[in-house]
Amino acid sequence: MPPEAAAAPAPAVRALTCPSCGGTVTVRAAGYTVTMACLYCGSLLDVSDPDVRLITEYQQAAAATEIPLGRRGTLRGIEWEAIGYLEKSENGGYPWVEYLLFNPYHGYRWLVSDGRGWSLGEMLTSAPSGASTLRLDNESYEPFFATARAQVDYVLGEFYWRVAVGEEVETADFVRPGWMLSKEANDKEINWTLSELLDPKEMQSAFGVELPGPAWAPLPHQPSPYAGFLGPAARVAIAAALVLALLAMFMGSGNLVFSHTMPVAFDEKNFTSNVGPIRLNRPYQAIDIRTTSPDLENGWIDFDYALVSRETQASYEAYAAAERYSGRDSDGPWTEGSRGAHVKIASVPRGTYDLVVDYSGHRWSQTGAYFDPRWDDNQARHSVLIEVRQASLFAGNFWIALILLGLPLIFAAWRHLSFEKARQEQSDFGPSGLAAMFQGDDE
Amino acid sequence: MMARIPFGYALWCLAVLGLFVGSIFYAYSPFADGGRAPAGARIYGPTHK
Numbered sequence: 001m002p003p004e005a006a007a008a009p010a011p012a013v014r015a016l017t018c019p020s021c022g023g024t025v026t027v028r029a030a031g032y033t034v035t036m037a038c039l040y041c042g043s044l045l046d047v048s049d050p051d052v053r054l055i056t057e058y059q060q061a062a063a064a065t066e067i068p069l070g071r072r073g074t075l076r077g078i079e080w081e082a083i084g085y086l087e088k089s090e091n092g093g094y095p096w097v098e099y100l101l102f103n104p105y106h107g108y109r110w111l112v113s114d115g116r117g118w119s120l121g122e123m124l125t126s127a128p129s130g131a132s133t134l135r136l137d138n139e140s141y142e143p144f145f146a147t148a149r150a151q152v153d154y155v156l157g158e159f160y161w162r163v164a165v166g167e168e169v170e171t172a173d174f175v176r177p178g179w180m181l182s183k184e185a186n187d188k189e190i191n192w193t194l195s196e197l198l199d200p201k202e203m204q205s206a207f208g209v210e211l212p213g214p215a216w217a218p219l220p221h222q223p224s225p226y227a228g229f230l231g232p233a234a235r236v237a238i239a240a241a242l243v244l245a246l247l248a249m250f251m252g253s254g255n256l257v258f259s260h261t262m263p264v265a266f267d268e269k270n271f272t273s274n275v276g277p278i279r280l281n282r283p284y285q286a287i288d289i290r291t292t293s294p295d296l297e298n299g300w301i302d303f304d305y306a307l308v309s310r311e312t313q314a315s316y317e318a319y320a321a322a323e324r325y326s327g328r329d330s331d332g333p334w335t336e337g338s339r340g341a342h343v344k345i346a347s348v349p350r351g352t353y354d355l356v357v358d359y360s361g362h363r364w365s366q367t368g369a370y371f372d373p374r375w376d377d378n379q380a381r382h383s384v385l386i387e388v389r390q391a392s393l394f395a396g397n398f399w400i401a402l403i404l405l406g407l408p409l410i411f412a413a414w415r416h417l418s419f420e421k422a423r424q425e426q427s428d429f430g431p432s433g434l435a436a437m438f439q440g441d442d443e
Numbered sequence: 444m445m446a447r448i449p450f451g452y453a454l455w456c457l458a459v460l461g462l463f464v465g466s467i468f469y470a471y472s473p474f475a476d477g478g479r480a481p482a483g484a485r486i487y488g489p490t491h492k
Contacts, residue, residue: 232449240456244463251467286470300487318476325489336489346475364488394472401463408452 018043028070028083029102029158036084036158039069044155044164066209067099067111069157073206075120075198078106082207084157090148090171100159108160111207112195116215117222118203119180121195128192134174134181136194141174141181144220146428148172150184177223197221218423226416230409237409244401252393254288258355262384266299266361276354277310278388287345288389289318289355295382296324296339296361303341304358309351318343325364344394355388 014030017023023040027033027047034048065085067073072081084100096114103109110121128136132143152167174181180195197219200211218224257280262273280287293301300323307316323337361382424430466472 229449229452233452236449236453236456240460243460247460247464247467251464282470284468284470286472286475316477320476321487323487327489343476344472345477347469347471362487392467392470394466394470394474396474397463397466397472401459404459405456408455 014047016045016047018045027158028081029104029160032102032160033083033158034160035162035164037156039156046162047158065099065156066097066113067207071207073208075101075109075202075206078103080106080109082111082157084159084163085155086152086163087154088150089153090150092153095153100157102158110193110195114219116212116217117200117219118198118209119195119219119221120198121180121182121193124192124194126192127190128174128181136181139176139179141176141179143172143429144175144180144427145171145173173220175221177227178221180221195221197223217426218419220423220426222423224416224419224423226412226419229412230416233409233412237405240405241402244398244405248393248398252391252398254286254389254391254393256387257390258388260386262357262359262386263381264293264301264359264361264384265381266296266301266363268360268362270358270360273357273359273386274354275357275386275388276352278307278353278355280348280350280353280390282390282392283350284347284392285350286391286394287316287348288342288391289320289345290340290342290387290389291320291322292340292385292387293322293324293361293382294339294385296322298325298327299361299363300324300337301341301359301361301384303343305343305345306356306358307345307348307353308356309349309353311351316345316348318345344391346394355386357386359384 014027015024016027018025018038018040023038025036025038025040025045027036030047034046035044036047037044067082067085069082069085072079074080080101080103082099083102086098086100087095088098089095094114096112099111101109101111108123110119110123112119112121124136128134128141130140134141134143148171149168150171152163152165155163155165169184169186171185172183174183178197180197182193182195184191184193203209204211258275258278260273260275262271264271287307289305291301291303300321303320303322305318305320307318308314320341320343322339322341324335324339325337326333326335328334
């Protein structure tokens, strides 16, 4: 655990001479720092010894770190100074860097980056509870990286423990959106660090680091940029869908304006019927024309409609056919089609109209097996009921509006799931939840 | 940024609802029926098997 700097006297800056190269090295957190690396030769020094003992001598140039040690930056309203630098990896793989930040009144923090973003970590003074899923301060953290061995590959600067290249710890990571809970354990102790994902612009402003380029995958604890949209948008979508349904219910009603029964014979003879007058009182309306032919069987009736305005002679034309067939085959009896026909004419203005209906009935007797004996008599007369309704709503418009309302939401949900799939695929535990449903898409 | 997007989505929903109300007022639909039957183009009879 790091020492509590706030409770201790403010440390003094101390200068010492590197026993390896003779360079003057400044200890910024004197009193706390135990080991540090020489800025000039990279030698690892034991500064707790008054004579400054050389621990390890590295005859290599100090690494050109992205944040030069000694640079100060303000994060979360606190000014921090970068005093230590570590490069770590899992046996050479999955490398990342850690900067140790120091403030004499707030102690130590970690800046961690694997090249895709920065996190600000604070070592915890108490361990989280739970076994698989961990809980800390009423927040849950899901397991992400299973237990692995991490090693120190490079070290530079000051630290509050005796750090050395090759030092190994056992690590495990747990995440929730925006936060990562990391465990580091060795034979002597277990340390827990809680890291908060930082806005890249905040890091750029604080320490002058460059904005990260496009990442190959989201960070393990990176929140989906679509998650913040989906919740409020879903509520907006539900409200809009309810309004849409209410509009359809109260504004889309229709009423019967004319009903008429017409004779028909199934002998291909043409009939003409003049239905009207039909008085339409709305500024604009849809005209719904339905016919029902109760005796239609194995035949069809063609209807040609012309809705003609008595005032302007403007004509609105439409066509419909009622077809009904039935029979029996090896699978048993079957039927096809309908004895009714339905058309809907849009945007008919207010006025008085006549509906001119040209229609003719036909028999279907391709094999004779389906022939209806009632039709053998050309003198037989059957009837067609025609009903004209005044309406304003087309069901197709309702469904189009519903789809248009949902499209942005569906797109955002798809992007969110793609993001979560890419994020969770890095986990040693694999995707979970809805993202798991899309796991096999690319395979 | 994220707060602006739901607001933009709410505007989108309002526009869709507005178009829907407009379609009711004018009783308009792109799927409305109309026109005479094309002569000789229609095939009658069951499509059953």
